[in-house]
Amino acid sequence: MTQLEPGxxxxxxxxxxxxxxxxxxxxxxxxxxAALEVLAETGFDGMTIDMVAxxxxxxxxxxxxxxxxxxxxxxxxxxxxxxxxxxxxxxPDTGTLRGDLVAMIKxxxxxxxxxxMQIMAGLMSMLSATPEMAHAANNAIVKPRAxxxxxxxxxxxxxxxxxxxxxIDTLCLVTPSMAAYRTLIERKPVDRDFLITLIDxxxxxxxxxxxxxxxxxxxxxxxxxx
Amino acid sequence: MTQLEPGxxxxxxxxxxxxxxxxxxxxxxxxxxAALEVLAETGFDGMTIDMVAxxxxxxxxxxxxxxxxxxxxxxxxxxxxxxxxxxxxxxPDTGTLRGDLVAMIKxxxxxxxxxxMQIMAGLMSMLSATPEMAHAANNAIVKPRAxxxxxxxxxxxxxxxxxxxxxIDTLCLVTPSMAAYRTLIERKPVDRDFLITLIDxxxxxxxxxxxxxxxxxxxxxxxxxx
DNA sequence: AAGATCCGGAACTCCACAGTATCGTATAGA
DNA sequence: TCTATACGATACTGTGGAGTTCCGGATCTT
Numbered sequence: 001m002t003q004l005e006p007g008x009x010x011x012x013x014x015x016x017x018x019x020x021x022x023x024x025x026x027x028x029x030x031x032x033x034a035a036l037e038v039l040a041e042t043g044f045d046g047m048t049i050d051m052v053a054x055x056x057x058x059x060x061x062x063x064x065x066x067x068x069x070x071x072x073x074x075x076x077x078x079x080x081x082x083x084x085x086x087x088x089x090x091x092p093d094t095g096t097l098r099g100d101l102v103a104m105i106k107x108x109x110x111x112x113x114x115x116x117m118q119i120m121a122g123l124m125s126m127l128s129a130t131p132e133m134a135h136a137a138n139n140a141i142v143k144p145r146a147x148x149x150x151x152x153x154x155x156x157x158x159x160x161x162x163x164x165x166x167x168i169d170t171l172c173l174v175t176p177s178m179a180a181y182r183t184l185i186e187r188k189p190v191d192r193d194f195l196i197t198l199i200d201x202x203x204x205x206x207x208x209x210x211x212x213x214x215x216x217x218x219x220x221x222x223x224x225x226x
Numbered sequence: 227m228t229q230l231e232p233g234x235x236x237x238x239x240x241x242x243x244x245x246x247x248x249x250x251x252x253x254x255x256x257x258x259x260a261a262l263e264v265l266a267e268t269g270f271d272g273m274t275i276d277m278v279a280x281x282x283x284x285x286x287x288x289x290x291x292x293x294x295x296x297x298x299x300x301x302x303x304x305x306x307x308x309x310x311x312x313x314x315x316x317x318p319d320t321g322t323l324r325g326d327l328v329a330m331i332k333x334x335x336x337x338x339x340x341x342x343m344q345i346m347a348g349l350m351s352m353l354s355a356t357p358e359m360a361h362a363a364n365n366a367i368v369k370p371r372a373x374x375x376x377x378x379x380x381x382x383x384x385x386x387x388x389x390x391x392x393x394i395d396t397l398c399l400v401t402p403s404m405a406a407y408r409t410l411i412e413r414k415p416v417d418r419d420f421l422i423t424l425i426d427x428x429x430x431x432x433x434x435x436x437x438x439x440x441x442x443x444x445x446x447x448x449x450x451x452x
Numbered sequence: 453a454a455g456a457t458c459c460g461g462a463a464c465t466c467c468a469c470a471g472t473a474t475c476g477t478a479t480a481g482a
Numbered sequence: 483t484c485t486a487t488a489c490g491a492t493a494c495t496g497t498g499g500a501g502t503t504c505c506g507g508a509t510c511t512t
Contacts, residue, residue, distance in 0.1 A: 287489080461505090
């Protein structure tokens with residue numbers, strides 16, 4: 001094809017080829033992205049190589065030139081998954097733990113997590129058979145979120161907002177676990193209300209803070225932005 | 227075959243047949259049990275009708291005489307799944323919430339839950355495509371456990387051990403959710419230590435009780451205003 | 453322009469499994 | 483013993499998808 005849709009992915013086809021022998025497979029990103037999409041929509045078993053190829057506007061042969069099997073392709077796709085904006089440097093810092101936790105609830109973030117959960121659902125059948133897949137999936141999908149929570153909670157400990165005796169290692173998994181459960185099994189939406197309920201009904205009480213009221217004297221409760 | 231293994235399932239084949247036209251499919255229980263076993267071991271997509279038939283020492287035709295398709299068989303198997311010993315009448319009553327929660331941790335119960343989780347993992351790929359399956363699975367596998375937790379917590383509220391302001395509806399889902407996450411995604415064992423950690427590190431603190439000690443003052447938790 | 457390289461598309465093979473059909477046999481009732 | 487019924491085993495068919503091969507065309511190199 002001579003031209004690409006302008007909207008989708010930027011034309012990266014004819015970039016590196018001038019380096020003579022350097023011809024790596026420049027279509028990899030599109031293909032991996034397509035694989036993730038199909039994975040989220042149909043699950044691993046429902047997904048066919050043709051679907052991925054078609055979605056990526058690639059030939060099936062191209063996929064097999066790069067990955068030896070469907071399994072490898074999916075593992076690669078999950079491993080190369082972009083992680084979203086969960087870098088510790090970019091996490092909110094509102095002065096209170098509740099403020100931070102609430103500030104992490106953004107439409108963008110929710111949507112991102114939802115898509116990841118769909119992917120996770122599609123991978124479930126594969127997890128028990130392929131341990132490396134289980135590992136890759138956990139690392140790419142849920143661990144980052146748990147780590148972000150742990151960071152926020154640890155900072156709250158450091159500033160004296162919550163007690164160091166709190167079981168942060170366990171508590172930072174509450175939100176990811178219950179969100180996963182809600183999406184994968186209950187099939188209910190993980191929306192803002194649900195997350196607020198988790199924060200005020202589980203996390204903060206467990207940390208010795210009251211739900212949506214300002215605890216001791218520490219000010220700065222971020223207004224739940226409506 | 228003339229004889230059956232004595233150990234396995236009691237010979238229920240030649241029981242009802244004397245009722246003339248009453249010949250219902252007396253092998254159903256064995257077949258459904260076999261289906262659940264295979265489901266737990268290989269997942270829905272890896273499971274074949276032959277596996278189930280072989281496991282149940284039945285012919286493939288027998289399965290198709292009873293269920294029109296693989297889908298229906300699995301749905302039936304999950305729906306008919308025995309629920310374990312979670313009847314409210316038989317729940318522990320030790321006098322304290324912590325005592326009750328800890329008393330629910332029994333090897334039998336853990337093992338049972340683990341098997342259910344394996345089945346749930348095998349069903350995941352089916353859930354999005356078959357809503358009735360999602361519903362059946364949730365009802366049969368996790369809801370009973372959440373309901374048991376809710377019952378124990380509500381009793382604790384009634385006896386004044388914890389505040390009525392606590393978000394029991396959410397908290398009764400903490401254990402099932404985090405156990406599911408740990409089994410399905412982290413692939414770690416849900417053992418006694420983990421469950422105790424949940425009770426003392428999340429549930430009781432969130433309910434205003436201290437982890438492993440009895441809160442002398444039993445301070446009423448201030449209701450989340452507004 | 454000529455040659456080389458890579459890609460998209462499509463046709464092909466092979467195999468596993470869903471679902472069907474057939475047959476021999478065990479059991480129950482007469 | 484004779485008949486009927488349900489079952490187990492097995493052979494068979496059809497289909498869908500993994501993986502392979504081939505070809506025409508596009509792009510870059512020389």
